[in-house]
Amino acid sequence: MTARDPIADLRRIAFLLERANEATYRVRAFRSAAKALGALPAGEVAERARTGKLTELSGVGDVTARCVAESLAGEEPVYLRRLVATEGTDLDEAAAKLRDALRGDCHTHSDWSDGGSPIEEMALAAVELGHEYVVLTDHSPRLTVARGLTADRLRKQLDHVAAVNEALPKGFRILTGIEVDILADGSLDQDEELLARLDVVVGSVHSGLNDDRAKMTRRMLAAIANPHLDILGHCTGRMVSSRPAGVTGPGDRGHRARTRKESDFDADAVFAACAEHDVAVEINSRPERQDPPKRLIRRALEAGCKFAVNTDAHAPGQLDWQRFGCERAALCGVPANRVVNTWKADRLVKWTAGRG
Ligand SMILES: [Zn+2]
Ligand SMILES: [Zn+2]
Numbered sequence: 001m002t003a004r005d006p007i008a009d010l011r012r013i014a015f016l017l018e019r020a021n022e023a024t025y026r027v028r029a030f031r032s033a034a035k036a037l038g039a040l041p042a043g044e045v046a047e048r049a050r051t052g053k054l055t056e057l058s059g060v061g062d063v064t065a066r067c068v069a070e071s072l073a074g075e076e077p078v079y080l081r082r083l084v085a086t087e088g089t090d091l092d093e094a095a096a097k098l099r100d101a102l103r104g105d106c107h108t109h110s111d112w113s114d115g116g117s118p119i120e121e122m123a124l125a126a127v128e129l130g131h132e133y134v135v136l137t138d139h140s141p142r143l144t145v146a147r148g149l150t151a152d153r154l155r156k157q158l159d160h161v162a163a164v165n166e167a168l169p170k171g172f173r174i175l176t177g178i179e180v181d182i183l184a185d186g187s188l189d190q191d192e193e194l195l196a197r198l199d200v201v202v203g204s205v206h207s208g209l210n211d212d213r214a215k216m217t218r219r220m221l222a223a224i225a226n227p228h229l230d231i232l233g234h235c236t237g238r239m240v241s242s243r244p245a246g247v248t249g250p251g252d253r254g255h256r257a258r259t260r261k262e263s264d265f266d267a268d269a270v271f272a273a274c275a276e277h278d279v280a281v282e283i284n285s286r287p288e289r290q291d292p293p294k295r296l297i298r299r300a301l302e303a304g305c306k307f308a309v310n311t312d313a314h315a316p317g318q319l320d321w322q323r324f325g326c327e328r329a330a331l332c333g334v335p336a337n338r339v340v341n342t343w344k345a346d347r348l349v350k351w352t353a354g355r356g
Pocket of ligand 1: 179204206233234
C-alpha cells in the first residue's frame with residue numbers, strides 16, 4: 001500500500017474545482033478541510049479517520065471525510081478520480097460528441113397537455129434535428145394545471161400516434177410514453193394497464209416538493225421500485241431561473257415560475273435504488289431546471305446509474321436544448337454508453353419492456 005497525503009488530495013480537488021469554475025462554496029469545502037487537517041499534530045488525522053471522528057472537526061464534512069478515508073487507505077479518492085478523468089478533455093468537444101451520440105429524446109410534450117404544438121410538429125422538428133425517435137410524454141391526470149391526460153384521452157392519443165407514425169419518414173418513429181406524476185405515496189398517476197402498454201415511462205414529482213426529507217425519500221423509493229418506471233424525471237424539482245418567455249408548465253399556475261430550491265431527499269439511497277432497479281436518472285436540459293445539479297449527477301454516476309439526456313421540450317425549437325444537458329453531463333464525465341437515448345429505438349424499447 002502506498003500512503004497518500006490526504007491534505008494534498010483535498011487541495012488538488014479544490015484546484016481542479018476552481019479551474020472548472022465550480023461554485024465557490026464547493027471549493028471552500030475542500031480548502032477548509034485541508035486547512036483543518038493541516039493544523040492537527042502528526043498522526044491525529046489517521047486516528048480520527050479510524051475512529052470516525054473527522055467530521056467533528058469544524059470544516060470537515062461527510063464528503064471531505066470520505067475523501068480523506070480513501071486517501072489514507074492508499075486509494076485515489078473517488079471525487080478526485082472523477083475530476084482527473086475529465087481534466088484535460090476538451091469539454092466543448094466532449095459535449096458535442098455526446099450530443100452527436102444521442103439518437104432520440106425521451107421527454108417531450110405536445111398540445112395534448114401543456115405543450116404548445118401538435119404531435120406532428122414536434123415529430124417533424126425531431127426528424128430535422130436528426131433524431132431517430134422522440135418519446136411523447138404528456139402529463140398524467142392529476143396534473144390538471146397542465147391538462148394531464150385521463151386514461152381515456154391517453155388511449156385516444158395512442159391511436160393518434162399510431163396514425164401519425166404511418167405518415168412519418170421511414171427510419172423515424174414516435175415512441176409512446178408519459179410523464180407520470182409520482183403521487184404523495186409514491187404510486188404512479190395512471191392505470192397499470194396503460195403504463196404497461198407505453199414504450200417509455202418517465203416519472204416526476206410535481207407536487208409536495210417541500211415534503212420533508214424522510215417522506216420525499218420514501219415517496220421516490222416507492223416510485224423507483226415500481227416496475228413500470230423507466231426514467232426518473234428532473235429529480236430535485238429545482239428552478240434556477242424563470243421560465244423562458246412564452247413557456248408555461250406545471251407549477252406555473254398562470255404566471256412565470258420563480259426560482260425554487262431543490263427538494264430534500266437522501267440522494268445516495270435514491271440513486272442506489274435507481275441502480276438496483278435499473279431506472280435511468282434524467283439529466284433535464286431545460287435552462288431553468290438544470291436538474292439534477294452537477295454534484296448529484298456525479299453521485300448518480302458513482303452509484304452506477306444509467307442516464308437519459310432529455311429536453312422536456314414543450315415546443316419544437318426546444319428539442320434543440322439537449323446540448324445544454326450534454327454540457328453538464330460532459331462536465332461530470334458521464335460516458336455515452338451510460339445514456340439510454342444513445343441507443344437505437346429497438347434497444348431502448350427492449351430495455352423498458354424488460355423492466356416493466
Ligand atoms: Zn415535469
Ligand atoms: Zn415534462
